[in-house]
Amino acid sequence: xxxxxxxxxxxxxxxDVSSTVLPKRSFTPTVKTATVVGNVADPAINRxxxxxxxxxxxxxxxxxxxxxxxxxxVPTLPIWASSAxxxxxxxxxxxxxxxxxxxxSRSPYxxxxxxxxxxxxxxSCADGSxxxxxxxxxxxxxxxxxxxVTAYTWIRKEHINPDLSTNDPDPATSLYKMTYNxxxxxxxxxxxxxxxxxNFWLYGSIPYGAYxxxxxxxxxYLFAKPSNxxxxxxxVPVASIEDKSQYQYWVNNAWTSSMPAINAAxxxxxxxxxxxxxxxxxxxxxxxxxxIGQAGISVSADFFITTADSITGPWESPANFYSGQxxxxxxxxxxxxxxxxxxxxxxATNEIYISYTKNDAFQGTxxxxxxxxxxxxx
Numbered sequence: 001x002x003x004x005x006x007x008x009x010x011x012x013x014x015x016d017v018s019s020t021v022l023p024k025r026s027f028t029p030t031v032k033t034a035t036v037v038g039n040v041a042d043p044a045i046n047r048x049x050x051x052x053x054x055x056x057x058x059x060x061x062x063x064x065x066x067x068x069x070x071x072x073x074v075p076t077l078p079i080w081a082s083s084a085x086x087x088x089x090x091x092x093x094x095x096x097x098x099x100x101x102x103x104x105s106r107s108p109y110x111x112x113x114x115x116x117x118x119x120x121x122x123x124s125c126a127d128g129s130x131x132x133x134x135x136x137x138x139x140x141x142x143x144x145x146x147x148x149v150t151a152y153t154w155i156r157k158e159h160i161n162p163d164l165s166t167n168d169p170d171p172a173t174s175l176y177k178m179t180y181n182x183x184x185x186x187x188x189x190x191x192x193x194x195x196x197x198x199n200f201w202l203y204g205s206i207p208y209g210a211y212x213x214x215x216x217x218x219x220x221y222l223f224a225k226p227s228n229x230x231x232x233x234x235x236v237p238v239a240s241i242e243d244k245s246q247y248q249y250w251v252n253n254a255w256t257s258s259m260p261a262i263n264a265a266x267x268x269x270x271x272x273x274x275x276x277x278x279x280x281x282x283x284x285x286x287x288x289x290x291x292i293g294q295a296g297i298s299v300s301a302d303f304f305i306t307t308a309d310s311i312t313g314p315w316e317s318p319a320n321f322y323s324g325q326x327x328x329x330x331x332x333x334x335x336x337x338x339x340x341x342x343x344x345x346x347x348a349t350n351e352i353y354i355s356y357t358k359n360d361a362f363q364g365t366x367x368x369x370x371x372x373x374x375x376x377x378x
Contacts, residue, residue, distance in 0.1 A: 026316065027286065027288060027307050027316065028305070028306075028307065028316050028317075028319050029286070029305060029307070029321070029377045029378065030321065030377065030378045031321050031322060031375055031376070031377060031378070032376045032377055032378045033374075033375075033376040034322050034373055034374070034375055034376075035373065035374045035376075036324075036371060036372070036373050037094075037095070037097070037353070037372045037373065037374050038097045038371075038372060039097065039369045039370060039371055039372070040061075040087065040097050040098075040099060040355060040370040040371075040372050041097065041098065041099060041369065041370065042085055042098070042099035042100065043098070044068065044069065044104070045066050045067070045068060045069075045083060045085075045099075046066065046067050046068070046069060046075040046367065046368050047061075047063040047064075047065075047066045047083055047085070047099070047368060047370070048063060048064040048065045048066065048335070048357055048368045049063055049064040049065075049134065049135075049334070049335035049357050050062070050063040050064075050099075050335075050337075050355070050357070050370050051063075051135065051137060051138030051279070051335075051337045051339075052087075052138050052337075052339050052341060052342070053138045053139050053140075053141055053151070053341050054141075054341030054342070054346075055141065055149055055151075055180060055182075055191075056144075056149070056182050057089065058086050058087065058088055058089070058187075059086065059087045059088075059089070059095060059339075059341060059342060060084065060085075060086060060138075060139065060190075060191065061084060061085045061086070061087065061099055061138075062082065062083075062084045062109060062110075062135050062138060062139060062153065063082065063083050063084070063085070063135075064081065064082060064132075064134040064135065064335075065079050065080070065081060065082075065122075065134070066079070066080055066082070066083035067079045067080070068106070072363070074362065074363045074364075074365065075362075075365055075366070075367060075368075078106060078120075078121050078122070079121065079122045080106050080107060080108045080109075080121035080122065081108045081110070081112075081121065081122055081123050081131075081132060081133050081134065082108045082109045082110045082133060082134065082135060083102065083105075083108075083109050084101070084102060084109040084190050084191070084193075085099035085100060085101045085102060085190070086099065086100055086101040086187065086188075086190070087099050087100070089344075093344035094344070095339075095342040095353065095372070097372065100188065101187070101188045101189070101190050102188065102190050103188055103189075106121055107121060108121055108123075108133065109190070109193060110133050110135065110153070110155060110174075110176050110193060110195075111193065111194075111195055112131065112133060113174070113195060113198045115198075116131040116133065116157065117129075117130065117131055128161070128162050129159060129160060129161050129162070130159075130160060131157065131158065131159055131160075132158040132159075132160050133155055133157065133158070133174070134155065134158065135153050135155050136155070136156070136210050136211060136212075136277055137153070137154075137209075137210065137211065137212050137213060137279070138153075138279070138337070139151035139152065139153045139178055140152050140153070140209075140213045140214075140215060140220065141215075142215065142220070142238050142241060143238065143239075144182070147181055147182045147183050148179055148180070148181055148182075149178075149179065149180045149181075149182060149191070150177065150178070150179050151177070151178040151179075151180075151191065152175060152176065152177055152178070152196075152209075152241055153175075153176045153178070154173050154174070154175055154176075154200065154201075154207065154208070154209030154210045154213070154222070155173065155174050155176065155210060156171050156172075156173050156174075156207050156210050157171040157172050157173065157174055157198070157199075158171060159171060168203070169226075169227035170203065170204050170205070170207075170226050170227050170262060171203060172198070172199040172200075172201060172202055172203045172205075173199075173200055173201035173205075173207040173208075173209070173210055174195060174196075174197065174198050174199070174200060175195075175196040175197045175200035175209075175241075175242070176193055176194070176195055176196065177193070177194050177196045177242075178191040178192065178193045179191060179192050179194075180192070196242055197242075200244070204262060205259070205261075205262060206224045206226055206232060206234075206259070206260065206261075206262050206267075207224045207225075207226060208222040208223070208224040208232075208233075208234040208247070208249075209222035209223070209224070209234075210224065210225075211223040211224050211225040211231065211273075212273075212278065212279065212280040212291070213280065214280045214281055214282060214289075214311075215238060216282050218237060218238050218239075219235050219236070219237060219238065220235065220236050220237075220238050220241060221233060221234075221235050221280070221311055222234045222235065222236070223272070223273075223280060225273075225275075226262050228262065228263060229275065229296065230267065230268045231268065231269060231272050231273055231275075232249070232250065232260070232267040232268060232269065233249070233250040233269060233272075233311065233312065234247050234248065234249045234250070234259075235247070235248050235250075235255070236248070247259070249267070250267065250269070250312055251264065251266060251267050252266045253266070253312075269312060269313050269315065270313065270314070270315065271306050271313070271314070271315035271316060271317050271318060272291065272306070272308075272313065272315050273291050273293060273306065273318065274291075274293060274294065274295045274296065274304035274306070274318035275294075275295055275296020275297070276293050276294030276295050276296050276297075276298055276334075276336065277293055277294055277334065277335055277336060277337075278291055278292055278293015278294060278304075278336055278337070278338070279291070279292055279293060279337050279338035279339075279340075281338065281340045281347055282347060283307075283340075283347045284346070284347050284348045285347060285348050285349055285350050286307065286350075287309075288307040288308065288309065289307060289308045289309070289310070289311045289315075290305065290306075290307050290338075291305070291306050291307075291315075291318075292304070292305050292336070292337075292338035292352065292354060293336045293337070293338075294334065294335075294336040294356075295318075298334075299326070299331045299332055299333060299334055300323070300326045300332065300333050301323060301324030301325065301326055301333035301336065301356045301358070301371075302320050302322075302323045303320065303321055303322040303323070303324070303336055303354060303356075304318040304319060304320050304321070305318065305319055305321050306318040306319070321375075322354070322373065322375065324356060324358070324371055324373065325358065325371070326358070327358040327359040327360040327361075327369075328360045328361045329359040329360050329361045329362075329366040329367075330359070330366075331359055332358070332359050332360075333356050333357065333358055333359065334356065334357050334359070335356060335357040336354070336355075336356045337354065337355050337356065338352050338353070338354050339352070339353040339354065339355060339372075340352060340353075342372075350376065350377045351374065351375060351376050351377065352375050352377075353372060353373065353374055353375070354372075354373050354375060355370050355371060355372045355373065356370070356371060357369075357370060358370070358371055
């Protein structure tokens with residue numbers, strides 16, 4: 001198929017998908033069982049805020065700040081702003097808990113650009129600030145062609161102060177691309193990552209894709225949540241992710257090719273999340289769009305869920321369905337995630353794995369852990 005024909009078909013898909021208003025089927029799932037499986041961890045690296053996606057027969061994780069352990073098992077310097085790893089599945093199809101891969105690299109997995117204080121692995125600047133190139137969502141796997149997997153991640157160029165505040169609340173958003181050959185013999189090799197466009201979404205604009213993303217029927221849906229807290233939506237054919245001219249935006253209850261301004265009216269989708277970090281996916285078992293994550297102002301492991309028949313809504317009011325143990329350190333629990341790729345049958349079953357970052361005081365510093373919980377729904 002030639003590229004122009006591919007784009008033409010992508011345009012047809014955009015006109016056909018999610019343009020019809022569907023009658024709402026009220027549905028808020030409830031928990032049958034919740035089982036703490038264990039702690040997802042790398043024995044050599046202390047990792048913060050990990051999300052995951054399945055690539056073939058393994059699970060691929062991308063995480064934020066990561067650091068080694070000293071001889072006493074205490075996290076120590078250096079810190080690198082992002083890392084990645086693999087984990088395996090057990091013989092019965094359940095997820096293994098040990099992360100591995102990368103060959104001990106202490107370079108940020110998502111590379112810094114030249115203007116992001118890239119002289120060190122943490123993006124630390126001379127004035128005490130730093131560029132926190134932290135993924136908020138796991139990679140979006142776009143395609144597998146001739147044994148080559150291609151995935152993408154959108155990351156906001158956060159420039160933060162030592163107290164985690166920022167003077168740039170709506171920075172530009174960078175687009176990163178990952179490729180991986182499924183025939184790679186060395187299982188420790190991670191997908192190769194490149195910076196497609198440091199300023200894919202410009203400073204002061206809506207950061208589509210950073211808050212969440214999901215693919216269905218050849219269309220990628222990208223959620224954004226800038227500093228004003230308004231969650232909005234864009235879409236693009238999967239073959240055109242790197243081409244901004246092919247994007248459409250949900251404005252005034254319709255799709256348009258004109259990108260709205262960050263404070264535009266009528267771009268919000270009510271109840272599309274509880275306001276915090278989380279994960280979007282489509283449940284083929286429920287035939288529903290799903291978001292699972294954290295409330296907007298929260299440092300506790302309280303998981304919320306909302307569902308919808310159409311990705312553009314209406315969405316149910318977010319409901320708390322599970323609460324985990326909060327850590328003993330400052331910011332005790334955050335980065336709540338769902339992992340549909342950890343199910344042996346994907347989203348075709350009445351279950352989901354969830355995780356969060358638990359932050360505990362330990363030997364004068366903080367220690368991250370990633371509790372993994374298996375939820376079976378009623």
